[in-house]
Amino acid sequence: MNIKGKTALITGGANGIGYLYAKELLRNGLKCVYIMDLPNSEGDVAVTKLEAEFGKSRAVFLVCDVSKAKDFELTFKEVLDACKDLDILINNAGIMNDSRWEFMIDLNLKALVRGTLMAIDHMGKHKGGKGGTVVNIASTVGLNAYPYFPVYCATKHAVIGFSSSIQELYEKTCVRILTMCPAVTITALITECANKALEIMDKDELIADIKKRPSQSAEHVARALMDLIEKGDNGAIWVCAKGEPPYAIKRPTYSDYRIFQ
Template structure:
């Protein structure tokens, strides 16, 4: 089967966390790809980042709305309704915001897990072909901590692992909804994200100090963003991407349990295959 690539030109894109390190570099690349509209949802305004984006945004496609991922489901619906009024449709949602300071684990869960679920489900309802939408793409930025949990960041690792499985589950509905979903797991990247890690289990702990003396390689936000865009253009439903040390690759996640109805299908297939082999022998 011929692979279908996603042409980003002319697309309406919403990116959450677009003023962050990886998100900001992703925004620059999306503008260069010729998107029709790019809505940045971020908790706070960033004048310097906005100025840099405007300098390359000759077509004026980039817009900003204040958005706090902890605002709840109803407020999220209201924000996305405003975007629909502006754009008419949303082609791609990129959930790129996240925090990793474990001083208050409830905030990590609210932002990384609950907030991302809320934005995904709201966009999902708007895109769903079975509900009158035209389909679309949801890109959830997870972390390599979802693949191999970080001992110093247990709650962060749990939220990112949760989002990965949440995304994989929804991706199974793509034939009905027309919505492509997948996760992208960046490795450790040189952003403020990691510099702000200060607390773990009630005591002061700097992540960089913890890792000092150990092999500790990172990547630039620009290198990571380039691979994020490559993954989006590859347009593969239900997969898990890892972008680490400037490299992009697919990660195979094995299923260790088969649902009962799938077991019956497999048993029927095995029986048919056995019957065919018996007829040939």
Template sequence: MTAGGKLEGRHALVTGAGSGIGAAIVRALAAEGARITLAGRRRAPLEAVAAALDPGVQVHLIDGFDVTQPEAIRRGLDLAHTAFGPVSILINNAGEAPSASFEKTTSEMWSQVMDVDLNGVFNVTQAVLPDLKAHGDGARIVNIASTAGLVGYAYVSAYCAAKHGVIGLTRALALELARKGITVNAVCPGFTDTPIITRSIEAIVAKTGRSPEQAMAEFTKSNPQGRLVRPEEVADAVLWLVSPHASSITGQAIAVAGGEIMAG
């Protein structure tokens, strides 16, 4: 743990903490001295993230944390309280992004994406909100949305709809909690170098016969910088939003996308 870090003594709960952006956020929070509950459905990825942290970082692992199941969330939160006390920083990162044309998007796929990507944010936030309100001034909620919550993309209609919903929820809750000193923001990554992108490239190669380089070009062409976003860049935006220096930033949807999205 970083001595004197700006988050020293704060308890952060990170969902979807086992890989990609979630793991990068854990590393960033740990570097600033936070005590971190890593939550996810499977234990092995959480253990791998925890094992890579510096000695002395205070972490607690909660597997079986299904954001679609309020009872699983309640059990996990009870364990988090036992380990580190009330949560004062909530990072809603759990999500999934299956791809299909709208015509081939089944009702089951639609419901699953909505349940994980949108209802999951509702479920976890509502469960943690008493902790955040008790902490009051300085408590933070950061929802990991996507540029898909700001614009449309073909072949991910369910994902776009869910992430637009996350941004709407972020803005509404920010207004409700503003006078309590609790900020609520969304970070909206563009295409980011995570296992989701790796699987998507593999699927494109398998379905179309394109080379991995050609498949990668489909994801980088929308970024004016011509590259994927790094998970650490997303984590840095999150770290700023949860810091004391961002107390007047709330209700915002901040794109981390190399200039792909620009607010008018």
């Protein structure tokens, strides 16, 4: 996909890695990026910085809590009314906070599913659209077990399962479904996680476990996401880990898990 002249929407894009996604897309010729985030996210500041670097009318901030269905639906419609044609949706909004596991499921999974379905409904050729791309942000813990954040791990497994399943509708919709799985990345998600685990978890063990894992910069993941959007086939699942070049993976079938004795 050549993103020059395209329009994108990023949930949770006002700061952190979401902001870097917006910056990388604009650097590569995106026409305009719409950012959805919370009222306390300083999204206006993010837009000011993006416009200072890339020009006026290249970024728009919309206050929205995507974990609330009606709020997300109305704000999504506001984006469509403004830009007419949305080409790319990046479902980035999410937290790693097992102590608020019910809210985390609402945000990490339900909002992502809702965003994907709304995007398909708008972009899909079965509804008169021209096709497009949805990028769902998962994690490498969506591919493996992670005992220190089991609920977060479950939401990311669900993201991969959902994305891998709905991508099968491509022949009908012409909407590419892509999934990015970053490993440990230096963001607030990681640096502030110690007090967000379940009470049963040992915080010292958690901190020690994270410190021993190879990390990477958020800027590296943003560049990898750009590559995924430009080069990824429908249904692609890419891993970005250790600051190394991203790579595609193939999900096993259930028979691959069989233990032969």
